[in-house]
Amino acid sequence: MKRPKAAFLALFAAGALLLAACGGGGTTPAGDAGSPAPGQYSRQDTVILAGEIGSAVTLDPQVAYETPSVSAATLMYQRLVKFPAGNTETPVGDAAESWDMSPDGLHWTFHLKKGIKFSTGRELTADDVVYTFVRAVSIPNDPAAWLVTQLGIDDTNVKDLVKAVDPYTVTIDLPEPFSPGAFLAVMANTVVGIVDSQEVQANEKDGDFGTGWLYNHSAGSGPYVLKDWTKDVQMEFVANANYVEGEPAIKRVIWKHIPEASARLDMLRTGEADIAENLTATQVESVQNDPNLKVFKAPAFSLTYVGMDVKNVPCLAKAECRNAIKYAIDYEGIVQKLLKGMGAPLQVAIPQGIFGYSDQVYFQRDVAKAKEFLAQAGYPNGFEVELLTSNGTVAGGIPAGSLANVIKANLADIGITVNIRQLESAQMYTEYRAHKVQMILAAWGMDYPDPQSFAAPFGDYQQKSLIWRLQDEDQALSDLVQRAAKLENTPERAALYAQFNDLLAETGPFAILYQPYEVRVYSGKLQNFVYDAVNGVAYWQMKKNP
Amino acid sequence: MGLWSYILRRLALMVLVLFGVTAITFVLTHVVPVNPVLALVGDRAPQELVDKVYRELGLDKPLWTQYGIYMENLLQGNLGTSIASQRPVAEDLARYLPATMELALAAMLVAIFLGVPAGIVSAVYHNRWPDHVARILALGGVSLPVFFVALVFLAVFYVKLGWMPGPGQLSSYVVPPPRITGMVVLDALLTAHWTAFWNGLHHLIMPASVLGWSSAGIIARMLRSSLLEVLHADYVRTARAKGLPERTVILGHALRNALIPTVTVIGLAFGGLLQGAVLTETIFAWPGIGRYATLSVTQIDVPAVLGVTLVAALIYSLVNLLVDISYAYLDPRIHYG
Structure with a gap:
């Protein structure tokens, strides 16, 4: 009579211990990088963000409008001008070497840097800039398009207003006066992030301007290239060897979508992630004394x-x-x-x-x-x-x-x-x-x-x-x-x-x-960490200690 | 023969149920005075753009015209386009549903593995210490909120002890297996990607345990009370009088008869798992349908909400049908005809 009952108990115990047994027997410790296969990047070359990137709709720079997709486009595409990391008041040249404005503020001329190469290997020329503007105002249902159309440029007049004078000169004529400061700020926006026109046109389908393809591919000249995007899971970027300012030291950037703030902090604490974003005030307070973590604060706009x-x-x-x-x-x-x-x-x-x-x-x-x-x-x-x-x-x-x-x-x-x-x-x-x-x-x-x-x-x-x-x-x-x-x-x-x-x-x-x-909490291993509200985290100038 | 015509009748009824579900959901989502376009283009977009997109999405048409268009598309197998993600709803569902099914099935396994033995132990050791232990565990499962358990499990097993991997389905360094069913662990098994298989399984344990525990509690309590009832039945006394070993009496005679209400509860618990999945998926960063549903509702993304509701209703109906059919196997006295 005793033995069968003991069997029931044992069965119950086995069930209860199932988790512990499986967990304890696991072979890969959490956060371990493993050894990379040939041609892959190691954990040392990689920066992982525990973030909130679920709202991204598309990574097409001309359509990207939500915070995560705009941040992604910032990594992948150069604009005519940009705000340097940490400086949000004075724009500097990005793809443009210099620019002139007519006294009435209606005619702008941008002189492009020579020798900029897209990740595809093609050279960035004025034709790519023109094509980018055409895309920005012509794609239907584009939530970001108004940034450009407010300048008076739309799908009916874009080809008359934005012109390639020669391969390295682009002129933009405004039909009506627009604040010059605001105009340059729009030129720094990813809505006019310059795409490789030949690459995109080759991937066009039924006159969609290549939006279907750029949804989860990249064709830019920015510091990073999109490797993979699994919606609601993660985005993976790798360094663009052709980047005009030099290939970034951080070879791979992974953004993970972790919707729960405390789970994001957990990942940072175990070292599985290097950066955590969107933490609550209480959580940021709780890491102030952690010797392995640093806090970066910048005013949000x-x-x-x-x-x-x-x-x-x-x-x-x-x-x-x-x-x-x-x-x-x-x-x-x-x-x-x-x-x-x-x-x-x-x-x-x-x-x-x-x-x-x-x-x-x-x-x-x-x-x-x-x-x-x-x-x-x-x-x-x-x-x-x-x-x-x-x-x-x-x-x-x-x-x-x-x-x-x-x-x-x-x-x-x-x-x-x-x-x-x-x-x-x-x-x-x-x-x-x-x-x-x-x-x-x-x-x-x-x-x-x-x-x-x-x-x-x-x-x-x-x-x-x-x-x-x-x-x-x-x-x-x-x-x-x-x-x-x-x-x-x-x-x-x-x-x-x-x-x-x-x-x-x-x-x-x-x-x-x-x-x-805006607060980012990051691992003390990261050097040159800069965040600002326009560029986001400047991964391209970051370094990582072992 | 009788069983098959019964199943066919039930399936026909299911179509009616689903039709009703779409009508009710459609009306409900339009009762809320909200412009879904704002969820898409954001608060900063100029009014002209909002109005333009509103017209382009056909939201300016009368409600019944919109419903007519929706049903017409639905009958052709087209679930429409999500307002928020700008992708076909069917494509979204195909992406999110497998992750949830994988989680729910694993949680169901945990629930049965924990709940059934606990229920048996409780009944056999009625009012002695194993019963008390099992009942406390069951009570905990039923009454502790899923999100709380999830956060504590993460803090203990992931951060402190390091036994378990963190949120997500796979570690960053693991190459996902080719997509066949969409369930990572199953796909890895089918394609013999062993690193992904073990890593995926490891990632699955904690969310499945958190989710399964609550259902395990319900199963254990139900099985305990029905077993206690059955153990006093005449046929159990007869079995014991015949001198059958206790093991055979309980597992052979009593358990089978006590299982009918338990199976019903398991069916209902599966519905509960789909609900609990919303919170579990959020905390464990599980790219499932629970989170998709929450987002769609908050963004008044009508096509997506309708798609999710349809799928949930379909799964629930199918599980109930399965439960009803299983009665016939558990108890030969039950016939369908």
Whole structure:
């Protein structure tokens, strides 16, 4: 009678120990590089990122618009100009040696460097640049195309406006004036990342401009070449031996898609990954004392703000009422307690690192003053208002709901009752664009590093962007933005943005809360680690110690 | 013969069910007042672009026209194009489904391997210490949230002990096997890529255990209670009176009769596995359909949501059919006709 029962127990025990048995018997320790097969790269030559790259739709540079695909295109394609790693104010030549602008800002001439070779071995010439512009404005359903079409270049006129004068000279004619600073910033964007026209045309199918092929192949002259992309798993890049600035020391870059932040940190801790991105404020804090890990912080080109609709809520129509809210918010508390160093104070619409930025502190929490303003607006006892926000995180890696609750508590102190409503971001933006919000807590990021990318949405209602969504048709702000747009980064332009910043703070429908930092945590083995918000991590100038 | 006509009848009914599922999902996804184009082009895109893409995707047409177009395409085997990924939904499903099936099947194995012995031990050692241990484990499986267990397992077995590989299906240095079924371990086995096979298997253990544990708990509890009931039945007393060894009494006479409710629960648990897969896949970076479903829902990617719902409904219906058929094998007294 005893033995069969013992057998059951043994069976149970065997089942329970299944995991341990398999695990303990495993032959490959986690994170081990193994020995590379001939022709492959070793772990020493490789940098692995534990990242969030799942949103990438395509790696075609002219169509890439999501953060991971734009970062990938930055590795693979040269543009006419670029911002050097760590410097986001002054563009330098990339494929172009030099460039000239006509006095009226309408005619641009780019002189190409000679001897640039694509990874395919062909030479980069003016014809490739022209073809790239044609692709940028002609591919249907292209979310990035507007960056170029806003210049007045579209599929009907591109061949007249962008021309190859000789193999090393490209001219671009603008049909209407466009901010020269913003124009160069667009020229540095991957939407005009130069493709090998012959290679792409050879892979064209049914007039698709080769988008089907460039979806997961590369044909550029940048520091890296795409080796493989398994969507939602990983992207693998290898060094481009033909890169004009020299083959990168890091021969292989692998980006893994790890959706869970703590798993990304786990991979960094075991050494399976060398870099982790998008960690939470608490996680970054937890690695500060780890001797094997380093933290790199750079200002992100984005900002978080509270927008106030000036028509949907009677009180908010008055500048005094909006100022009451601006004085009620505890900006310092948000940066210190909530962001824990993942963001910096910012009260203007142009963030640090962009021309026109100001560190001016217009508002500090002052409950008495806020109440005074509220009384001036005719609402001494406050009012009730709905604050709309997303149910995800806001810039800086904190939950939108937590931040909204701080705002709610701050405004309660001056008698304003805030009802928070959280939606999926696509749903939130649908209501925002339809002028259906009362107050909104959201973030804004840039498309190209020029003040126009911020001043226009926040100040010029004619752009039909943020200030227009809040139904504020402020002519004075709009005029300032349009005047500043026409200038290069001169003292005159700086003066206009200073005026713009003051006026927006005084009367605008925004309470700007902070500028988040982008943080990368990386292995101490990596040398020359540089990250900036335009180029991402500069893998091409990185080195790795054994 | 009776069984086959039963299966055919059930399959015909399944078509009706799937038709209903598409109609309900389609209406539900359109009740939400949201412009899916914003999920595609982002908040910064100008309104003209948003409107243009909206028209190009046919979203400006009346709801019933859109549904008509969808059904017409569906009947021709075309699931449409995902708004978010800009790829055919069928292609997306073919990419994500195998990873989830691989995970769910492995988790099912873990669940049965743990749950059935635990249930038997519990019943045989009723109210003695092996029963208590098994019941505590079962309770843990049922009540501990999957994401919590997953994070703890990663921290312990991957970071601290280093016994287990980290997130993902394969290590970075392993060349994936050629794609046949899409299930990495199976493909590696079929094509004799042994490095990929062992590495893939190793990667599979932890997510499958996390996911399987919760189902194991349900199976163990169900089997325990039904076995306890059966052990008091007359035929078990008769078997013992005949002097049969206890082993034969329990495994031969009692277990088979206690299995019917357990098999039902296993079928239901499989549905639960597909649900649990959403969180497990996120934490273990498993490129499966659970994550695809979550993303599609948050982006209001209607064609993708419909595709996922259809596939989930299909799998669930098939598993239930399989469960019903298995009754006939477990209990010869059950006939279909």
